[in-house]
Amino acid sequence: MRYSELQRKSFLEATARERAIGLTDEGSFTELAGPRDRMMSPHLPILGEAVSFDDGVVTGVGLVGEHPVFVISQEGKFIGGAVGEVHGAKMAGIFRLALTAYDHAAQEHPHDLERYRPAVVVSFETGGVRLHEANAGLLAHAEIMDLIQDTKGKVPVISLIGSKVGCFGGMGFVAAATDVILMSPQGRLGLTGPEVIEQEIGKEEFDASDKSLISRTTGGKHKYIMCDCNELVEDRIGAFRDALCGLLNRPYSSLCRCRRIGSYELVREQMALVRLAAQLNPSDSKDIWRYYGNAEPDLIPEMEVKEFLKTAHRRPREVE
Template identity: 45%
Template sequence: MIVPRTSYVEATARRRVEAVLDHDSFWEFLPPEERVTSPHLSQLDLPVAFDDGVVVGGGTVQGRRVLLAAQEGAFMGGAVGEVHGAKLTGLFARAVDERPDAVVLLLESGGVRLHEANAGLIAVSEIIRALLAARGRGIRVLAVIGGGVGCFGGMGIVARCCDAVIMLEEGRLGMSGPEVIEMAGGVEELDSRDKALVWRTFGGKHRYLLGDCEYLVEDDVAAIRESIHQALEAASGFELEQLEAEHALLEKRLRELAHLHDAIDMWRALGLPDPDTLPMLDLARFTPIAHRARSFWKGEG
């Protein structure tokens, strides 16, 4: 029997939540009926959303208890305002009380919501503090990145504060998005309309080759659920030794790659064959090649 794939990328935040969780297991905290909306958008005559662009709640994934949040890219690019951020921060405080098997973040966000500038910035900082405090108390935090907006700005930092990142090939992860880089440095610095360049800079494959995501999956809800399951079984933790190991790895990354100016040159430096063909490969063919990069980072030197 052929089971049709359910696309994650094209789904709304609410649909993603339903698809990632076990059937009928979702329980939303502060659902839209509660009408908790942004207090800052009306002064700009902008519409509000009854969930402020993020759905939070609890449920199960293959029977394992999780708390979960999903950002809605269609509302202000999933950007973090005061209420949106507070919902995420509150979820981590709840996780410390309830000790679920994981907190799962379905991220899609341009970062700080500029319409709430200062409040958004502080909100992102509060998310980071609450996330790391929860991890310090043994709560596992997983991020899933896919969707048109990608995961940028402060939320790009949040993603990398998690125990593991699951990325779709179509996902994009970074600090400043391509438009921002072009605005600051001109088209010579980065041509944001050059789709191939944008994908090989921010896309799932490059992030996987660098080790910035632990799982790279197809746009298929079943594959994402399977990765969450694997990530729940994997060794994890937030201790000084692990942080020092990460530090050494990030030093090595600079040593090996900082002098290069294109992803393809970086993949060549990692010893991957025919690096210019990698963007075109499907994941079945890409993954075995990518394992060489993963062992490059694990190797000595």
């Protein structure tokens, strides 16, 4: 597929490899630890499960302008994008490469670091830990969270969420810990997946077959109103790329102000939201949308992105 066609392709329908290539400058992406290297899970064959030669994640490096961009792109078609030992090791390796690139850029361009500052971009499509190798998957989550802390003050970490599986489980924690989150309306973000919620507390409380309910609760528009995602874009690879280019042209300090966790002030902000939820006791996300000034919440799910961004009222941030 030509690069120009890739830019027009639906982010929701794209493969992990198409997303990785399309997010970086044309012809600049180099895949690392790809299928030819056959880095497969050592655990799945023992359990009689099929393997993938890239273990369900595409990793590599490309350019966005003069910024080296280290890409992690998960593939939901392989075990739901779940993280096992090799999958997690590939993700961790990308963070380490990005930190090494930062040290090199700081040495080579000490007075022009903003121009050459590397970034990590994670295209999430995952339900979290791979249960087939749960201990290794949990350790990988912890290692990646630790590496994200190592990037603070050095390398921006940007999350993209717009693929079919969404971003759930422990990887929801990982996404929340990054600096910036971009979503499409089709993207979904949460800790516990809809099926698990229904299983644990009942269909009357949360019907996992109700796609509209799932979208209103975990989808991009709701996360944008709640400021759990920083920017909402249309469902095209090119739209995510344009937003990414815009972010990387901003000073690093401004990206740090997009964070949702990581400081005492942000903890206080989250605690205020918990108190508000207890006070309002909403039966649906629409109740929250109305509380924040959206007078006609029933219209929001069907709005096009441009119209939504013009009219939507977001939760006011206490921390800027």
